[in-house]
Amino acid sequence: MRIEADYDRCEGHGQCEERAPEVFELDDDGYLTHHYEGRDLPAGLEDAARGAAAVCPVAALRVVETSPAPRT
Numbered sequence: 378m379r380i381e382a383d384y385d386r387c388e389g390h391g392q393c394e395e396r397a398p399e400v401f402e403l404d405d406d407g408y409l410t411h412h413y414e415g416r417d418l419p420a421g422l423e424d425a426a427r428g429a430a431a432v433c434p435v436a437a438l439r440v441v442e443t444s445p446a447p448r449t
């Protein structure tokens with residue numbers, strides 16, 4: 378699976394970084410970096426990333442189901 382981030386919608390609240398810091402990172406100005414932009418997540422990060430998408434208060438993160446990721 379992948380996560381698509383809507384950077385226009387993101388307000389920098391940071392809940393995604395708390396849930397999945399390997400995937401999402403905010404800089405000091407509150408701008409989001411998505412470390413897996415445009416590519417599938419490793420299987421071991423999928424649950425955390427789903428949790429991050431679920432808690433985003435402005436629904437800026439969308440889960441996209443793709444082919445199964447290889448187990449890591």
Ligand code: SF4
Nearest residue numbers: 387388390391393433
């Ligand atoms: S939780 Fe949502 S609004 Fe907050 S930084 Fe992450 S994507 Fe942006």
